Amino acid sequence: MIYNRDSLIRHAQNSIAKGSKSFAMASRLFDQKTREHVWLLYAWCRKCDDLADGQDHGGDMAKITDAQTRLEYIRALTTQAFAGQPTGDPSFDALALVASETGITAQMADAVIDGFALDAAEWRPREEDDMLQYCYHVAGAVGVMMAVVMGVSPNDRATLDRACDLGMAFQLANIARDIEEDDAAGRCYLPIIWLVEMDIEPGQHMKPHYRPRLSILARKLCDMSEQYEQSARIGAQKLPFRARWAVLAAAGIYGDIARKVRSAGDHAWDHRISTTKFEKLRWLIKSCYSASNFSAGHNNPPMQDRKGLWTRP
Numbered sequence: 001m002i003y004n005r006d007s008l009i010r011h012a013q014n015s016i017a018k019g020s021k022s023f024a025m026a027s028r029l030f031d032q033k034t035r036e037h038v039w040l041l042y043a044w045c046r047k048c049d050d051l052a053d054g055q056d057h058g059g060d061m062a063k064i065t066d067a068q069t070r071l072e073y074i075r076a077l078t079t080q081a082f083a084g085q086p087t088g089d090p091s092f093d094a095l096a097l098v099a100s101e102t103g104i105t106a107q108m109a110d111a112v113i114d115g116f117a118l119d120a121a122e123w124r125p126r127e128e129d130d131m132l133q134y135c136y137h138v139a140g141a142v143g144v145m146m147a148v149v150m151g152v153s154p155n156d157r158a159t160l161d162r163a164c165d166l167g168m169a170f171q172l173a174n175i176a177r178d179i180e181e182d183d184a185a186g187r188c189y190l191p192i193i194w195l196v197e198m199d200i201e202p203g204q205h206m207k208p209h210y211r212p213r214l215s216i217l218a219r220k221l222c223d224m225s226e227q228y229e230q231s232a233r234i235g236a237q238k239l240p241f242r243a244r245w246a247v248l249a250a251a252g253i254y255g256d257i258a259r260k261v262r263s264a265g266d267h268a269w270d271h272r273i274s275t276t277k278f279e280k281l282r283w284l285i286k287s288c289y290s291a292s293n294f295s296a297g298h299n300n301p302p303m304q305d306r307k308g309l310w311t312r313p
Contacts, residue, residue, distance in 0.1 A: 003093055015047075021280075022250065022253045022254060022275065037149040038149055039094075040097055043091045044098075052071070077092040078110075103153070104154075131175075140164035143168075143170075144312070162235020163232065166232035168225075168310065172224050172228065172258070173257045176221040179269060198216065200213055212266055215266045225258040226259075229255045231306055241292070244294055253280050256283070
């Protein structure tokens with residue numbers, strides 16, 4: 001199948017600009033070819049998210065009554081994309097294009113779609129390991145695909161594990177920040193055992209009198225997010241300079257969300273936490289310095305193992 005590459009690139013660029021200012025800014029740091037591949041992959045991820053959650057580029061979630069139908073649609077068009085067949089949807093055609101130009105596989109995409117399947121089944125995590133597995137499917141698996149797009153070999157298990165860790169860090173921060181938003185949509189990604197241990201009645205965790213205990217769980221999520229972020233920073237050493245710079249910037253920008261949630265304590269859900277333009281710019285500058293030091297072999301983080309961190313299948 002021959003695609004109108006320029007048209008798909010423009011569509012993907014518009015998608016990331018509308019869907020994520022943080023990722024759009026970080027993507028500018030890549031070389032042109034990698035940047036375009038990142039945009040193309042993002043467009044597919046964003047469209048799948050929007051279909052699954054009834055959103056428009058990450059806006060307010062709508063009540064979904066046909067979750068399984070939407071899931072089947074995502075699977076069908078993704079299968080068509082990997083088969084090189086036109087899908088009629090530029091976001092899925094974007095996936096076909098980036099798959100044809102990089103080493104991402106249908107199996108990698110399936111791991112992401114499995115996360116949408118969990119939501120479609122109204123799944124809820126019982127234990128911490130359940131929550132981490134969910135984080136893998138909805139974000140860690142995306143990190144793996146992004147790493148391959150940046151040039152990491154699909155066979156480089158160690159580096160892909162670190163890339164997965166960055167996605168895990170992002171999702172743990174998301175869960176902490178969006179507890180109230182998820183509750184409004186009838187979802188909760190806090191393990192039931194965590195709630196029980198804090199004597200919080202499942203399904204009632206947003207009640208005002210539970211706020212102090214809920215903030216303890218949010219802090220736990222943010223601490224976990226920071227652990228995965230640090231692991232991902234170690235993996236960034238394997239990337240070319242510009243990719244390393246972009247990854248470190250994204251890690252810092254998104255890591256600030258977790259740090260802000262932790263700092264806000266009981267007030268973490270008074271308003272939706274985000275990062276300012278100045279904070280993003282600061283991370284762009286700081287990450288350039290860090291990425292340069294990696295290149296020069298100075299101040300590199302120690303190559304510690306991933307002991308204690310969840311590992312993808």
